[in-house]
Amino acid sequence: MDVFSRTFLPAAADTGLATQTVSRHMPIFRRCVGSGDATVLVARCSRPDHPVGGDYLLLLTHRRLVVTQQTRVLHRLRLHLNTELRELSNVTWSPDPRSHSVELAATAVDGLRERFLIRTQHPKQVWELDTLLHHAFRTRLRTPAERLVATIGESPAAGRPAAFRPAPVR
Numbered sequence: 001m002d003v004f005s006r007t008f009l010p011a012a013a014d015t016g017l018a019t020q021t022v023s024r025h026m027p028i029f030r031r032c033v034g035s036g037d038a039t040v041l042v043a044r045c046s047r048p049d050h051p052v053g054g055d056y057l058l059l060l061t062h063r064r065l066v067v068t069q070q071t072r073v074l075h076r077l078r079l080h081l082n083t084e085l086r087e088l089s090n091v092t093w094s095p096d097p098r099s100h101s102v103e104l105a106a107t108a109v110d111g112l113r114e115r116f117l118i119r120t121q122h123p124k125q126v127w128e129l130d131t132l133l134h135h136a137f138r139t140r141l142r143t144p145a146e147r148l149v150a151t152i153g154e155s156p157a158a159g160r161p162a163a164f165r166p167a168p169v170r
Contacts, residue, residue: 054069
């Protein structure tokens, strides 16, 4: 069993998705996500700017964001969004424990601003979702200078041994 399969079902179970729903969307997710990519989040979501557009299922892995749509009338599945995380810009999310939801927004490569509203059952799940999103997007949002650990060929200043100085956390 590959990494995606091992992590997808537990992530779907954490959000309370029915097995039937997950199995319907699985062929689309399989085509979009590699077998070595671990699942971070699987959740039902809606689009606040298109309330009658149908039901959406969001899959977040360490490398990709995939969103599928199921139409309301004929229950047909279609791919709504399939992009690598590094291709997204201006990624924001705002947790709201009073309404038990998190709004995720990002600008795709084509310039369209995508907004998704993820509802949870309990306020505690809002903060768990906030932590997952922070974990998925925080390393991608750092500047390259912050990720620099060492440079080959630098000599320590004034003949002293180099001291360890951690990068500032933002």
